[in-house]
Amino acid sequence: MKIKCGVDIIEISRVQESIENLGDKFINKVFTQKEIEYCKNKGKMMYSHFAARFAVKEAVFKAVSEEIKDKYSVSWKDIETTNDINGRPKVEMLFLKNNIIENIDVSISHCKDYAVANVTVLFKWKGEFNLEYFDSHMHLDDEKFDNDREEIIKKIYSAGVTKCICIGTNIETTKKTIQIANLNNFIYASSGLHPEDIPQNEEELWKKLEVIKRLAIENKKVVAIGEIGLDYYWKQDNKELQKKAFIKQIEIANELNLPISIHTRDSIDDTIGIIRKMKIISSGVLHCCPFNIELVKHGLDAGLYIAFGGTCTFKNSKNAENIVKMVPMENLLVETDSPYLAPEPVRGTRNDSSNLKYIVQKIAEYKNAEPEFIAKKTYENAEKLFLNKEIKNVRS
Numbered sequence: 434m435k436i437k438c439g440v441d442i443i444e445i446s447r448v449q450e451s452i453e454n455l456g457d458k459f460i461n462k463v464f465t466q467k468e469i470e471y472c473k474n475k476g477k478m479m480y481s482h483f484a485a486r487f488a489v490k491e492a493v494f495k496a497v498s499e500e501i502k503d504k505y506s507v508s509w510k511d512i513e514t515t516n517d518i519n520g521r522p523k524v525e526m527l528f529l530k531n532n533i534i535e536n537i538d539v540s541i542s543h544c545k546d547y548a549v550a551n552v553t554v555l556f557k558w559k560g561e562f563n564l565e566y567f568d569s570h571m572h573l574d575d576e577k578f579d580n581d582r583e584e585i586i587k588k589i590y591s592a593g594v595t596k597c598i599c600i601g602t603n604i605e606t607t608k609k610t611i612q613i614a615n616l617n618n619f620i621y622a623s624s625g626l627h628p629e630d631i632p633q634n635e636e637e638l639w640k641k642l643e644v645i646k647r648l649a650i651e652n653k654k655v656v657a658i659g660e661i662g663l664d665y666y667w668k669q670d671n672k673e674l675q676k677k678a679f680i681k682q683i684e685i686a687n688e689l690n691l692p693i694s695i696h697t698r699d700s701i702d703d704t705i706g707i708i709r710k711m712k713i714i715s716s717g718v719l720h721c722c723p724f725n726i727e728l729v730k731h732g733l734d735a736g737l738y739i740a741f742g743g744t745c746t747f748k749n750s751k752n753a754e755n756i757v758k759m760v761p762m763e764n765l766l767v768e769t770d771s772p773y774l775a776p777e778p779v780r781g782t783r784n785d786s787s788n789l790k791y792i793v794q795k796i797a798e799y800k801n802a803e804p805e806f807i808a809k810k811t812y813e814n815a816e817k818l819f820l821n822k823e824i825k826n827v828r829s
């Protein structure tokens with residue numbers, strides 16, 4: 434059983450000063466609504482109650498930081514101290530509680546001008562942790578998340594998705610994915626021009642790809658070039674330009690030593706042609722892989738990973754089971770492609786990474802394996818493909 438303690442002592446006058454100088458700006462940044470209501474009702478004792486809560490937050494930071502440091506940045510308002518009916522303080526970490534923390538014990542005391550908080554955090558047994566997942570392809574930047582992106586980020590993390598890649602599709606979305614990744618430790622970004630987003634004019638295409646490359650070089654959270662590839666479902670009249678954009682972006686990835694994320698729709702022969710012809714130095718993934726034997730064969734031959742998403746759970750996906758079985762565990766990845774392609778049993782709803790469990794479940798069924806194993810294996814594979822690369826020394 435893992436237990437960590439944290440202690441913090443804070444001068445009440447320090448908190449009083451911050452409140453007097455910065456007012457609600459400070460209070461709203463640090464304290465939750467419940468905490469604010471409670472303290473403001475305490476009249477003269479308000480400052481010492483705020484100070485005690487401040488000390489609790491710092492004590493909890495100290496206790497948990499080691500356990501969660503690479504996964505999430507905890508903010509002040511994620512830690513909330515309330516009082517039960519007997520007035521005893523009770524502290525909760527609002528978004529992590531189901532996933533990692535069993536219980537937090539707290540004692541608060543006041544001595545002279547100081548508030549002292551003592552916390553004991555009881556972590557769950559490793560075996561009791563919810564499964565951890567790596568969503569290798571999603572679009573959290575999509576406008577469908579504009580109204581509740583912050584909540585979704587907390588929701589997916591709490592659901593065990595402790596790593597994910599937010600995939601760019603053009604210059605604008607790439608910038609947005611980088612922004613989101615910079616704000617959240619556990620989210621990574623990619624830079625790429627999707628076949629649907631390429632311009633009509635070749636000169637303009639080269640200019641855009643220069644920007645795509647620069648964004649990858651200048652931002653450390655960019656871990657892939659993508660999504661790139663061919664899509665003849667939406668557009669047939671620019672096949673040659675699509676191929677040029679695809680090839681050029683493979684070259685960029687090679688130059689930077691980054692893996693690629695490949696989109697292919699109604700364009701299997703040409704996709705196979707290009708992945709056979711091109712040397713893909715840092716590997717990559719056939720994202721939301723179509724259930725086509727030839728494509729998967731050639732992808733595996735080229736050393737690529739194969740990612741399955743919601744479509745492998747659809748009843749009308751022919752061949753899904755055979756194709757999933759065909760892919761060795763070493764080459765397997767999972768993804769949601771959210772907000773699109775929600776898996777069964779939530780098909781048709783707005784998708785998010787917390788639905789990855791249904792996909793893992795289905796793949797486990799097809800492969801006659803435990804979901805725990807599929808989750809762990811695909812997590813390790815994604816880390817190996819995207820995160821453990823020696824990025825070429827082009828980034829200063």
Ligand SMILES: [Zn+2]
Nearest residue numbers: 570600660770
């Ligand atoms: Zn996508």
